[in-house]
Amino acid sequence: MKKFNINSLVRKNIVKLQPYISFRDHNEFNAPVLLDANECPFGEFNRYPDSSQKKLKNKLASLKNLSPAQIAIGNGSDELIDLIIKIFCEPKKDAILMMNPSFAMYGFYAAVNENEVVKLDLDENFEIVKDDFLKVTQERQIKIFFLCSPNNPTGNSVKDIEFFIQNFDGIVVIDEAYIEFSENRSGIELLAQYPNVIVLQTFSKAWGTAGARVGTAYASEEIIRFINTVKAPYNVNTLSQELILNLLEDENKLKENVENVLKEREWLKEEFKKIDCIEKVFPTDANFFLIKMRDGKKVYEKMLEEEVLTSQRAPAIPNCIRINVGTREENEKLINVLKGIAS
Numbered sequence: 445m446k447k448f449n450i451n452s453l454v455r456k457n458i459v460k461l462q463p464y465i466s467f468r469d470h471n472e473f474n475a476p477v478l479l480d481a482n483e484c485p486f487g488e489f490n491r492y493p494d495s496s497q498k499k500l501k502n503k504l505a506s507l508k509n510l511s512p513a514q515i516a517i518g519n520g521s522d523e524l525i526d527l528i529i530k531i532f533c534e535p536k537k538d539a540i541l542m543m544n545p546s547f548a549m550y551g552f553y554a555a556v557n558e559n560e561v562v563k564l565d566l567d568e569n570f571e572i573v574k575d576d577f578l579k580v581t582q583e584r585q586i587k588i589f590f591l592c593s594p595n596n597p598t599g600n601s602v603k604d605i606e607f608f609i610q611n612f613d614g615i616v617v618i619d620e621a622y623i624e625f626s627e628n629r630s631g632i633e634l635l636a637q638y639p640n641v642i643v644l645q646t647f648s649k650a651w652g653t654a655g656a657r658v659g660t661a662y663a664s665e666e667i668i669r670f671i672n673t674v675k676a677p678y679n680v681n682t683l684s685q686e687l688i689l690n691l692l693e694d695e696n697k698l699k700e701n702v703e704n705v706l707k708e709r710e711w712l713k714e715e716f717k718k719i720d721c722i723e724k725v726f727p728t729d730a731n732f733f734l735i736k737m738r739d740g741k742k743v744y745e746k747m748l749e750e751e752v753l754t755s756q757r758a759p760a761i762p763n764c765i766r767i768n769v770g771t772r773e774e775n776e777k778l779i780n781v782l783k784g785i786a787s
């Protein structure tokens with residue numbers, strides 16, 4: 445790792461920015477009379493949420509073996525992607541790097557912020573070509589590299605992540621939205637070694653609470669301070685904070701979800717082998733499959749007709765459809781529809 449100075453990477457206006465501090469959230473009181481925030485004095489959810497999400501961060505810190513100051517919580521990890529781009533990328537000037545194909549939201553938020561998106565085409569096994577990575581990062585300055593592992597929509601994990609961290613001067617974001625379904629270790633353990641890494645996780649996938657909109661960023665205290673500075677003060681609502689806190693008390697819930705999904709993933713994998721219209725099922729470390737059909741358009745439309753909604757990946761990945769694992773009943777319906785499609 446080369447010399448790393450966070451302030452030289454952050455946009456100048458953001459280095460200077462003072463965070464909005466909610467006075468009551470940053471001081472200790474015993475039984476305060478709350479007349480400071482123009483709230484209604486009646487009602488169950490009449491108060492603004494804890495802007496610093498203290499309880500949630502303390503709980504996550506103990507589970508992840510980090511300090512609470514190394515954790516930022518977002519309105520989904522989508523919000524954190526947006527904030528990370530805003531912190532480091534000067535509009536109309538800086539660029540981000542992403543794998544291609546990968547999660548569309550990196551490109552989306554970069555476009556909103558008027559940052560160029562440099563795409564690193566993956567090889568036929570959806571792996572990064574190291575020489576291409578070295579070439580593009582030597583040719584031009586890039587602020588953020590979004591590494592999605594396991595990658596959406598391809599399902600495979602990025603190999604040799606440390607190589608990319610060691611050979612990159614900017615910020616490396618490891619998006620682990622699907623890490624719970626994979627046997628690989630989390631990038632969180634790299635944080636102690638690499639001050640330029642941010643790990644994103646989410647409660648939207650394995651935890652089963654996409655509707656609550658809660659995602660997490662783990663990084664150095666310096667980086668987390670910037671995220672906390674630019675975020676909307678009340679970005680995570682009270683209901684969601686409480687829901688996730690309760691969820692974290694019961695570790696079996698996650699285990700149960702993951703075991704069920706992995707069991708169904710195995711079942712589907714076997715069933716797919718018997719289906720004529722499928723050309724290839726790509727290996728997956730996530731809760732979905734990328735599948736190459738003999739005629740992707742036909743299969744996608746036939747499924748849609750039967751109200752089985754899947755994600756068509758053509759033209760970016762020709763003839764490919766991304767299908768996530770459902771309940772046994774849903775999976776059976778999927779298989780029945782696929783069986784009815786002639787190749």
Ligand SMILES: *Cc1c(COP(=O)(O)O)cnc(C)c1O
Pocket residue numbers: 519520521522523547592596619621645646647648649654657658659
């Ligand atoms: C689903 C997904 C997310 C999760 O986004 P949330 O905003 O937390 O729901 C993040 N990254 C990737 C790659 C995803 O597929």
